[in-house]
Amino acid sequence: MITIKGEVQNAADNTSMANVSIININTIKGAITNSNGEFEIDGRLNDTLYFSFIGFKPFKARVTNDWINYGNIIIKLTELGFALEEVVVSSHGLTGFLEIDANNIPTYQTNTRYAIPGLETSYEGGNSDNAVNRSIKALLNPISSIANLFNKKKNQLKRLRRIKEDEEIRNLLQDKFDRETLTTLLGVEKVDIDQILSNCNYSKQFIKTANDLQIMDAISECYEEYKILNR
Numbered sequence: 001m002i003t004i005k006g007e008v009q010n011a012a013d014n015t016s017m018a019n020v021s022i023i024n025i026n027t028i029k030g031a032i033t034n035s036n037g038e039f040e041i042d043g044r045l046n047d048t049l050y051f052s053f054i055g056f057k058p059f060k061a062r063v064t065n066d067w068i069n070y071g072n073i074i075i076k077l078t079e080l081g082f083a084l085e086e087v088v089v090s091s092h093g094l095t096g097f098l099e100i101d102a103n104n105i106p107t108y109q110t111n112t113r114y115a116i117p118g119l120e121t122s123y124e125g126g127n128s129d130n131a132v133n134r135s136i137k138a139l140l141n142p143i144s145s146i147a148n149l150f151n152k153k154k155n156q157l158k159r160l161r162r163i164k165e166d167e168e169i170r171n172l173l174q175d176k177f178d179r180e181t182l183t184t185l186l187g188v189e190k191v192d193i194d195q196i197l198s199n200c201n202y203s204k205q206f207i208k209t210a211n212d213l214q215i216m217d218a219i220s221e222c223y224e225e226y227k228i229l230n231r
Helices: 065-070 098-104 131-140 144-152 155-165 167-174 180-186 190-199 204-209 212-229
Strands: 002-010 021-024 029-032 038-043 048-052 059-062 073-077 112-115 122-126
Touching: 002 065, 021 038, 021 167, 021 180, 029 038, 029 167, 048 180, 059 073, 065 073, 155 167, 155 180, 155 212, 167 180, 167 212, 180 190, 180 212, 190 204, 190 212, 204 212
Parallel strands: 002 073
Antiparallel strands: 002 038, 021 029, 021 048, 048 059, 112 122
């Protein structure tokens, strides 16, 4: 294992970028750039480094002999263009009379998580009257989808545990919502993640709004419960 050094710059103006996250995908170790855009991270020849920063396109770079021999490779990140979606403002037709308007204002139910005897954690059951039934069904059948996925990629389970133990990576995932870093680390597709969480009875709202750290912990929790049920 050696120390790999480099600098991250904005491709638009060649300015140094501080607080860029770097993950060695092979060793599951993380680092961030300092105020001068410089970084150091442990690695080996042919390891893949993953660079990410909010508002910029993620970038992968392979550690080559030239990088090891000469060091201080400059990585340039390209800024993403964002387009705001149309926002529709609708009227609720308020009358000004409290008694009437109180009945007309829409209410939003929150999703409930139900505790299952024998398990330390709980299931998100949704907001319908059949939420408990769906939670029980989730224990009996669909969780196998996560086993099917990871049984094909046995190393991914070890990788998941290592990701959870790295504080630098956990901090990185906490600020991300795009699933890009998570899919890169786990070696799965976004659709696989959505399917796993849906089959583990997590609500569409949770899948859509949770940050990458919450998604990772949910996948881990689901698999641990699956193992308990199949002992």
